[in-house]
Amino acid sequence: MQDLTEGVARFQRDVHPAKAELFAHLATTHRPTTLFIGCSDARVVPELITQSEPGELFVIRTAGNLVPAHAPGPDAVAAGIEYAVAVLGVRGIVVCGHFSCGAMTALAERHDLTATPAVADWLRHADAARARASASASAAEGEVSALVRENVRAQLANLATHPSVARALAQHTLTLSGWVYDIPTGTVEEVDPAGRPPVPAG
Ligand SMILES: [Zn+2]
Structure with missing residues (x-):
């Protein structure tokens, strides 16, 4: 844990004071504009890829950026989605997959997952x-x-089965986007839900 405590000390010394006004504002305000659903992979860092400031992204990260379709019963992913959409009022949701994904590689190459x-x-x-x-x-x-x-297309479809998302889509207050991030080049391509060829997102 040595690295992390040194990081915290550096954050308190160098980073936090430089954004003191922002953090003071955020103490009483939580109005993110976007729900970012990405893979738990340590190399896919939402705030870094999108150059977002604290307070801008509500983030859910799961192995393989999977979003289970709506079903009864307690579900951390569903609760996070509902809170972001129905309470915080995010205007957009991004489902971001990435190349070199361990989860997708295991499935595509049919790895033995019995262990x-x-x-x-x-x-x-x-x-x-x-x-x-x-x-x-x-x-x-x-x-x-x-x-x-x-997988990004499938998770966008699953996302739309959640009642809070379905309601916001029907009211045209929410947009859904699918991205795929490439680690070595840093590029992000937009995935068309209908399956048309990919285009660069930025
Ligand atoms: Zn991954």
Whole structure:
């Protein structure tokens, strides 16, 4: 934990004082504009990729950026989505996948997951994406990249089954976006929910 405590000391000494006004404002204000749903992968850092300040992004990170479809019962992801949309009133939701994703690689390459049963169960939420990717992947694209893109599409569809999201979409107060981040180049491509070819997001 040595690295982290040194980081905290540096944050308090150098970073926090430089943004003292912002942090004072944020003490009583929580109005993020965007819900960012990304992979838990340590290399995919939402605030860094989007150059966002504290207070701007409400973030949910799960293994494989999976969003279970709405179902009864306690669910941390569903609670986070509902809070962001219905209480905080975010105007946009981004589901961000990434190339070199361990979860998508394990599925596309059919790794043996019997030693990690919780991971295996969780990744079932990518079943629809996996079925579409294995049916449609071209040789040039490769099955892992196809699955990364299809998975973002599938999770956008799952997202829309959540009542708070469905309501906001019907009222035209919310937009959904799908992104795929590439670690070595830093590029972000936009995934079209309808499956049209990818375009750079910025
Ligand atoms: Zn990942």
